[in-house]
Amino acid sequence: MPLADNLLRLRVTDGKTIEEIADGAKLPPALVASIEEGRRSVPVKALKALAAYFGVSVETLTR
Template identity: 75%
Template sequence: MPLADNLARLRITDGKTIQEVADGAKVPPALVAAIEAGRVSVPPKSLRSLAAYFGVGVDTLMR
């Protein structure tokens, strides 16, 4: 699951908690946790917010 792995890697590399990422990207913390666990499809708006928070493109986050 590239998205789940990439999101977790970026979060951990930055030393952030799920809550900090959620607050920064303005998405629910449960969504961040579910994405990392590979349990949900991500709404495009949330995907863009997460990518912007980490300063990467959506395509980078997805591969």
């Protein structure tokens, strides 16, 4: 799952916890964790928030 893998890679590279990412992207930690684990589909709003947090495009995050 490219999104889950990319999210994990970006988070670990930045040395952040799921809670820190969730707080920075203004998303619930449970949502960020489930996306990273590939357990759920991702709302567009969450994709945009995560991409903005990491400073990448949605396309980069999802491929």
